[in-house]
Amino acid sequence: MAKSSYGNDEKPVKRKRGRPKKVAPAPEPEMNAPAPAAAPAPAAAPASDKKVKKSSGKLTDAQRADLSKHMEKMKKGGMSPSEMKSHRMKLMSRMRKGMSASQAHKDVMK
Numbered sequence: 001m002a003k004s005s006y007g008n009d010e011k012p013v014k015r016k017r018g019r020p021k022k023v024a025p026a027p028e029p030e031m032n033a034p035a036p037a038a039a040p041a042p043a044a045a046p047a048s049d050k051k052v053k054k055s056s057g058k059l060t061d062a063q064r065a066d067l068s069k070h071m072e073k074m075k076k077g078g079m080s081p082s083e084m085k086s087h088r089m090k091l092m093s094r095m096r097k098g099m100s101a102s103q104a105h106k107d108v109m110k
Helices: 061-076 081-096 101-108
Strands: none
Touching (some): 061 101, 081 101
């Protein structure tokens, strides 16, 4: 077995590089001060009628059809291919969250 360049098969010591971080000293608690009162737990939010739709990662067939129609309009409107791709990706991300194509378009174009 060949010897390593570090001697007795020891690994080199890893050293941290860069500027050491400055840590502010913690304030010392006063001896005669009253103990801090526990903060009351926040009240639970009232149940809303809206249900947050979780993203499944895929668009439904209806959403795909709406998106295709919308992109045809954008193509006829004179959008360049790179702009169309960017616009489509932005719309898709919003449509996965439950927005319609028109709502997503309004959101993107703000």
